[in-house]
Amino acid sequence: MEHEGQDAVAEPAGKRGWLALAVLVLPSLLLAMDITALLLALPRLSADLGASGTEQLWISDAYGFMVAGFVIAMGTLGDRIGRRRLLFAGAGAFAVLSVVAAYAPDPGTLIAARALLGVAGATLVPSTLALITNIFRDERERGKAIAIWATCQFAGGAFGPVLAGLLLQRFWWGSVFLAAVPVMALVLVAGPFLLPEFRDRTAGRVDKLSVGLSLGAVLPMVYGMKQLALADGGGGVVPVAAIAAGAAVGAVFVRRQLRLDHPLLDLRLLRGRAFSAVLVSLVLAGVAMAGTGLMATQYLQGVLGYSPLASAVLFAPMGLGVAAGTMAAPALAKRLRPATAIASGLALSAAGCVPLAVSDGLAAVITGVTVLALGTGPLFALGTGLVVGSVPPERAGSAASMSETGNYLGGSLGLAVIGVVGASVYQARMDSVAGPAAKTLAGAVAAAGDLPSGPAEELLRSAHAAFTAGLHVTGAIAAAIFAGLAVLVAASARGTARTAAPAAAGEAEPRHAAV
CATH class of the missing domain: 1.20.1250.20 (MFS general substrate transporter like domains)
Known part of the structure; x- marks a missing residue:
């Protein structure tokens, strides 16, 4: 069943809706666990792959950079092509790329896999949250559903190191990445039966220039902030310049969004x-x-x-x-x-x-x-x-x-x-x-x-x-x-x-x- 964005009378989600929520919280739980689990796996994988200090930083940061850069575009893309379709595409890509990361033969391959995992991860969080909003039209039910979704995110972050510790005691470092595969497989198997499709048929095409501007704004700023955090107070010209460049591109992005009939990010909501x-x-x-x-x-x-x-x-x-x-x-x-x-x-x-x-x-x-x-x-x-x-x-x-x-x-x-x-x-x-x-x-x-x-x-x-x-x-x-x-x-x-x-x-x- 596909919904086109009409605002219907709020009705209880029913048993099907709560089963759908169980599927939707899985990617959020996994992503939170994946980020914290990697922190424990990093020393061992770095030793096995011979990763330098710089390569270690990119192994840990490439994922977050790409999520931050692509989440704006992916959230709006889901509105246009369908949130369930985007969720399934992201889940499938995440499963495949997790296998690539687990068996990466060198640091370069692992960094590339982590970056692409970030792009796939950027499809998951806005898609799951938007689907929850669409499935649970009753305000109180929606509040409970979002609370459960948020709880899984933060609980996943807390239990990530525990999972990593258990896996690393028995298996090699790649097992930390392989843990994502059965979770994403479950989403792909159960999702078609439980998740309805939602999209906005009245939306225009995705503005490619806005996508480029959003990346040009977010990525340099996140990079600059990360580098300042690693500089231990020393600062430096490059991080400051990156933040300034990102802010300048961000200003252009904002002006364009306010002028478009179908913006990538509807900043008029801030009114x-x-x-x-x-x-x-x-x-x-x-x-x-x-x-x-x-x-x-x-x-x-x-x-x-x-x-x-x-x-x-x-x-x-x-x-x-x-x-x-x-x-x-x-x-x-x-x-x-x-x-x-x-x-x-x-x-x-x-x-x-x-x-x-x-x-x-x-x-x-x-x-x-x-x-x-x-x-x-x-x-x-x-x-x-x-x-x-x-x-x-x-x-x-x-x-x-x-x-x-x-x-x-x-x-x-x-x-x-x-x-x-x-x-x-x-x-x-x-x-x-x-x-x-x-x-x-x-x-x-x-x-x-x-x-x-x-x-x-x-x-x-x-x-x-x-x-x-x-x-x-x-x-x-x-x-x-x-x-x-x-x-x-x-x-x-x-x-x-x-x-x-x-x-x-x-x-x-x-x-x-x-x-």
């Missing part, structure tokens, strides 16, 4: 205060979470001395906290207005940052990131539902791609900006030390290995204190971000309530879910 407030919150929450996550994981390894695997397991409460928050969101929405639930959650996240800002030690870090993550659950569940529910069904893919692009950009920006801030604090506290130890904690650890025990202990003590100071500063920044977002969401909801009768502006004015 809605609730829509724009939630989208800004998704971006900046990604900044705060990625930045604090980076500093906290480095603290666990570099200061407290835990292994990468142990650090990954200890850090799992962040993903599980978000998962718990997203699952609780529909129940909160029954008692509170969605905007109130989101703002309250963000205020809780701000409180969770306090232990990171004022204390240290394992208990403070785990407590802080868990509470921080728990508070973001309503934003990711209810906020995502608001974004995709604020548009007619035929434009759900475009709205989903806007949400996902915001998440990717927010995460990249957080790694870059907050990572640089933390490095700057470290360097300011270590200004009396010469050499690599003055630049990074890893440099201090390496330098201590060449010193007698007394000076080595003193150097490490100073380096640990300096890095902990950086963690405190980034915790304070994250607290300020979350507190500001709580105020923004609450204020936008009050503004929407005061102007509850929207002007009839046809296509230019989005529909708004109740906030």
Whole structure:
């Protein structure tokens, strides 16, 4: 059965709809697990393939770069050619490319496979989210479905290292990639029986120039942000130039979208205060979470001395906290207005940052990131539902791609900006030390290995204190971000309530879910 985007009377999805949801959450669960699982497999595959440091970076980053670059185009493409068709194409390509990656004979082949996996992955998230929006027309059912979808995403990220650890104990590193094959096969087998097709027959052709401009805007900016995060505060001309170039192309992209009758990304949706407030919150929450996550994981390894695997397991409460928050969101929405639930959650996240800002030690870090993550659950569940529910069904893919692009950009920006801030604090506290130890904690650890025990202990003590100071500063920044977002969401909801009768502006004015 194919639907052409008509807005029908909301009816319960029924048993078929919930079975369809079970199929749709599988790709999201797998993609989240795949990203975190690779972090544990990287040392072994690098040794087997003889990958250099630069090649290791591209093995881990090529996937994310391509997802970020193509998610806009894929979300809108699904609106035009059909979301189920695009989902099946992406799932099939992902399965084949996972086999290629698992048996890659050299780093170049693996990097190419990872890049193409990113293109395939870019089809999956907006397609699944748009299909969920189309299948679940009842607002409450849709809220529950999106909460389950978001929960699987974050739970997958938390359990990815556990899966990788189990696989790597018994099999070679390629097994981490092969885990995707049966999941995608299940989607391809069950999908035709459970997933209806949705597309917008009134949409025009995909504007190829807009696709090129979107890639030219997103890819350089994500690359520049990643490089700044890796520069440990050193910056550099190339990352800054890449960000500036991406921003310039982005400005051209925005102007073109506002002039087209059928834009690749409908930026006119941002005219809605609730829509724009939630989208800004998704971006900046990604900044705060990625930045604090980076500093906290480095603290666990570099200061407290835990292994990468142990650090990954200890850090799992962040993903599980978000998962718990997203699952609780529909129940909160029954008692509170969605905007109130989101703002309250963000205020809780701000409180969770306090232990990171004022204390240290394992208990403070785990407590802080868990509470921080728990508070973001309503934003990711209810906020995502608001974004995709604020548009007619035929434009759900475009709205989903806007949400996902915001998440990717927010995460990249957080790694870059907050990572640089933390490095700057470290360097300011270590200004009396010469050499690599003055630049990074890893440099201090390496330098201590060449010193007698007394000076080595003193150097490490100073380096640990300096890095902990950086963690405190980034915790304070994250607290300020979350507190500001709580105020923004609450204020936008009050503004929407005061102007509850929207002007009839046809296509230019989005529909708004109740906030």
